[in-house]
Amino acid sequence: MSEAIINKIKQLKEKHNAVILAHNYVAPELQDIADVLGDSLQLSIEASKLGAPVIVFCGVSFMAETAKILSPESKVLLPVRSAGCPMADMATAEAVAEFRRTHPEHVLVAYVNSTAAVKAEVDICCTSANAEKIVASIPADKKIMFLPDRNLGRNVAKTLNREMDFWPGYCPIHNAITVQDVEAIKNENPGMEFLVHPECTPEVVALADKAMSTGGMLKYIRESDKNGFIVGTECGIMHRLQIENPTKTIIPFKPTPTCVDMKKIGLADVLACLESLEDNAQSVATPFEVVLDEELMDKARKPIERMLAFK
Ligand code: SF4
Structure with missing residues (x-):
């Protein structure tokens, strides 16, 4: 069945010159068909x-x-439109604009895990990999x-x-991810390196050997001469880690961190969204x-470009 869908x-x-992008957290079968896999x-x-x-x-709406902001000429399809990010939704554009109005002295730094409407309200974006560099670039006063x-x-x-x-x-x-669960898994697996994502609390990060982005974890484990790792981030990353490091022991955190939104898309959804192109002229928006x-894209692109200028 899945072979027929694939x-x-x-x-x-x-036929449609499409590329499939998949985030490191989505289901393994999507990672396997992706043209590009990453953060x-x-x-x-x-x-x-x-x-x-x-x-x-194949990811979530933000x-x-x-992708649309950086490729405005492309048709960008999200196979399940309800795949969102609860964290991104915790900052609305209205609330951020109100903060800006009442706190004009603040520089607003937005993690890329934010909506386009929020990005349009801020000064600069950052990722989990470059957040320290971006913040450090802002004058101390x-x-x-x-x-x-x-x-x-x-x-x-x-850190700064x-x-x-x-x-x-x-x-x-x-x-x-709690301190108690970290202590338990470290005790059960002595000698293994514990890596966490910096979206974890500072108390959990303090117990980690390293805190890094998903891209950082993939690179670190690939290049490390160590053999055992506990991975404190969303479980989807395990698929790629295990393919890239067949001789290393890599275990997911327990209880397994699983993002429901990242798992909403399946192969059938990808097919349905590509099929929607068959029924629509290129100029008509499909439901996906x-x-x-x-104007919003132009505003939201600026803080992203300011961040990219740091590369
Ligand atoms: S794991 Fe899920 S909830 Fe957390 S930032 Fe990513 S998309 Fe949002």
């Missing part, structure tokens, strides 16, 4: 370089929005509001020994298409 996906992909920003940057007329984004992830913000502030204000948002998946206002 073959149809391949045919339609070729959200990396995927959007790669997609903008490919210049494909159709981009199928990621597909970022400037006040900073870091949003929407208070955990990433607190971890950056701690910098006072900042934090939006009260968090990733429910990483925030649920990410459609953003031009």
Whole structure:
């Protein structure tokens, strides 16, 4: 059954010159058919370089929005439109604009895990990989509001020994990793390196050997001469880690961190969204298409470009 679906996906992909992007957290079968696999920003940057007329984004809505902002000429399809991010939704554009109005002295730094409408309200974006570098670039006498992830913000502030204000948002998946569970899994697996994502609380990060982005974890484990790792992030990353490191022992955190939104898309959804192109003229939006206002995209692109200038 899945083989038949995969073959149809391949045919339609070729017919419509589409590329499939998949985030490291989505279901393994989607990772296996993806043209590009990576973290959200990396995927959007790669997609903008490919210049494909159709981009199928297997991830959640803020990621597909970022792909659209960086590839405005492409048709960007999100196979399940309800795949969202609870953390991104914790900062609304209205609330961020109100903060800006009442706190004009603050520099607003937004984690890329935020909606396009929120990005349009801020000064600069960051990823979990470059957040320290971005914050460190802001003059010390400037006040900073870091949003929407208070955990990433607190971890950056701690490393840089910098006072900042934090939006009260968090990733429910990483925030649920507790100190007690970390101590338990470390005790059960002595000698293994414990890696966490900086969306975890500072208390959990303090117990880790390393805190890094998903891209950082993939690179670190690939290049490490160590053999045993406990991975404190969303379980979808295990698929790629195990393929890339067949001789290493890599175990997921327990209880297994699983993002329901990241698992909403299946192969049948990818096929359905490619089939929707068959019924629609290129100029008509399919129900899967990410459609953003031009002016909003122009505003949201600026903080992303400011961040990219740091590379
Ligand atoms: S893992 Fe967390 S940050 Fe990522 S999409 Fe799910 S809720 Fe959002």
